[in-house]
Amino acid sequence: MIEFVIKMVKKALHVLEAAWFYIRSISKKLAEDDVLFLASGIAFNGILTMIPLMLLTASALGVFLNSSELGVRQLNEILDAIFPPQPFATSIKESILTVISDIIRYRTSLGLFGVLVLIWTATSLFDALRSALHKIYRLPKTRGLIASIIHHVGFVFLAFILFIGSNFAIWFVTLLERVALTVPALAALNLWSLGQYLPTTIVTLLTAVMFYIIYRHIPDSPPPKAAGIISTITTTVLWVVSGKLFGIYLSSFSAIGKIYGPYAFILVLLIWIYYSSIVFVIGGIFGQVYWERLKLKDSGRLERWV
Template sequence: MIRGGLRLAVLIVRRTFSLDRTSSMAASISFFAILSFLPFMLLAASVLGHVLASSETALKDVLAFIAQNFPGAAAASLETFKNTSHSETVYGFIAALGLLWAGSKVFDVTEYAMNKIWRCRRGRTFWASKLIAFVCIPTMMIFVLVSILLTSIMRAVQHGQIPFLQMSIIEVPVIGAVISFLAPVLISTLLFTWIFYLLPNRWGHLRSSFYGALLAALLWEAAKLLFDYYVRNFEQAFTVYGSFTSAILLFLWVYYSAFVFLIGAEFGSLLQAVRERQLRIEAEKETSG
């Protein structure tokens, strides 16, 4: 068991840093993801402003989501939203156009990475690829909007009083940890599973996609805690960048997120390869027997 786990870890490292050059693919994904970050969040604020009938409430929810998922980027985002909140309809339209362009580029490089990692022999045709993108981009937007709403709901629930105990839910150690850690892990796992299964040009790997997505979600949530701790306690290390500090932190975090995301895909792909190899061996035994 231990030997098999070590061998799997060695294979992941070999594929990540040698065969697939995952770090380079993560850089490509993070570049276009950063370009789509601002229009994505502006559109989210605009949509939530109409849904909640309050742009101020929507702004707080979006900033809470950014602070939770993009450590170090909340300060720069707050200034941007303040400058654009007075024209949310206009900026919502502009953001939708920007998101359509940048989001399609994110999808293109992510689809290429998924096909390479999952060992697909060929990619989709141009129109099939665009059709998948047309489905993926709105669905990812829905995932993020749901995540933002859940962040707002969890914030309200965590500060609710428990009868007879005279304390908030967040003050109860076990319940607080479950709400603040497991809920984001569940959302991330569902999103990553959907991406790992849908983007590669192959089928029949749902279970492997789930395990890879679960690993990526756990690593991502753990990294958020460590990154947030590092930013809060060692922020002076970034003072050399001056006013660009928030941008540098955002770049680092998005790149790391893309890298962890691809490691999860590598793990799922290896599990699928092992499973297919076992099925071939069993089929050969049945044929020879």
């Protein structure tokens, strides 16, 4: 009996020791790594990149669907899944789609040079993410300028693939709902209620995949797989929870609309991008602390309480 109690106490102390290590290390890194500064750089490049990425995605969808209008419509469904159903979010979506629709309408004057400029602009976000992750993971830069540009362009096309994957997944769910309405056996399964949550779930899962790829493959030297998974889970959970809380705040307590009037949606969009950037940096720090503990444990330098 005494041995069992001692064993349980040791296990409890190991858990507390690990928890204290994470709390102490994460707090220290939050102070040392200039989290707000890194998030500001990512947010600025995110704002600069958002329209080019969505424009190129809508154009690519237009080619696949043989209609630019259908491409914009599919992009609208993705934005519906990303942004909360609040008045400010609706204004943001409408403004983004208006800009993209106008550019697509006059795309004949854009030309190949314009497309290359859009791709070049879109790579700035991935360069900012690379710089932030190098600082968080304490990694040296080993990739040359040309190799970095090619690497970032590859991530732009990867973003296209994930956006298109989201569209086809949402399109498949919509098709399944329509088929269910015509088949009595499927209608009894109440797939319509399932379809309300599936688009958001699909977009969240694909976003988590993108997070994992970024954490693992944006840096010049990839961190361990486990560190990438820890960062991905942390970022995805915090991103979803913070988005829900932000939506509740806007709908219940915020006076932004009264203060800023019709321009409130711009401020809301900037806040959304900024706190998403903070969440991304914090997720990277969680993964780095896990990696640091793993290295200390493997080298026998990890401090133990018992």
